Amino acid sequence: EADIYQTPRYLVIGTGKKITLECSQTMGHDKMYWYQQDPGMELHLIHYSYGVNSTEKGDLSSESTVSRIRTEHFPLTLESARPSHTSQYLCASAPDPVYEQYFGPGTRLTVT
Amino acid sequence: AQSVTQLDSQVPVFEEAPVELRCNYSSSVSVYLFWYVQYPNQGLQLLLKYLSGSTLVKGINGFEAEFNKSQTSFHLRKPSVHISDTAEYFCAVSEIQGAQKLVFGQGTRLTINP
Numbered sequence: 001e002a003d004i005y006q007t008p009r010y011l012v013i014g015t016g017k018k019i020t021l022e023c024s025q026t027m028g029h030d031k032m033y034w035y036q037q038d039p040g041m042e043l044h045l046i047h048y049s050y051g052v053n054s055t056e057k058g059d060l061s062s063e064s065t066v067s068r069i070r071t072e073h074f075p076l077t078l079e080s081a082r083p084s085h086t087s088q089y090l091c092a093s094a095p096d097p098v099y100e101q102y103f104g105p106g107t108r109l110t111v112t
Numbered sequence: 113a114q115s116v117t118q119l120d121s122q123v124p125v126f127e128e129a130p131v132e133l134r135c136n137y138s139s140s141v142s143v144y145l146f147w148y149v150q151y152p153n154q155g156l157q158l159l160l161k162y163l164s165g166s167t168l169v170k171g172i173n174g175f176e177a178e179f180n181k182s183q184t185s186f187h188l189r190k191p192s193v194h195i196s197d198t199a200e201y202f203c204a205v206s207e208i209q210g211a212q213k214l215v216f217g218q219g220t221r222l223t224i225n226p
Contacts, residue, residue: 041219048211090155098212103155
């Protein structure tokens, strides 16, 4: 059983607020990923990390930022939330080499 | 770059009937192939994966998939479905090397009717 956690699970917030979505894993995985899942289900990679102090942008442009100061922690921040940011955000981690990614339960964000 | 096409957005099936969810992919490099399942309000759970070797892959919950390189397909099958199989199913590919990012298909909603 993979141990990857996301908090909060649900968040409703007003436009213009700064928010941080937390993602933590206890497996010591080097690689971590953030995916955005549209209401219509499709998932897109928005950020990934090879390891500590490594962050890269994904295939889908996002106004969010990430940091990787510790192996186990990969938070995602939105400086100023907007209704277009309403989505589900899924965090994943994987050992190197990657034969499987392990997903957290997701954070469902609604910006009003 | 890779792309994945799931040919059916919704598949309704009666309980105990067989089901096939179709997935085609496109890639200029060798890839790994995956099927994930997502139950309501949950993250993704791996059903099965193809890395190499036998083209018929067996996964959890009685699912299996067959890799067909010539047709660039990786269809998911189950001979007899149960109500509990109602969920969203995602086909995905990743590069064998590098960042190994997952590229997902659009998803297929499997609905099992009693």
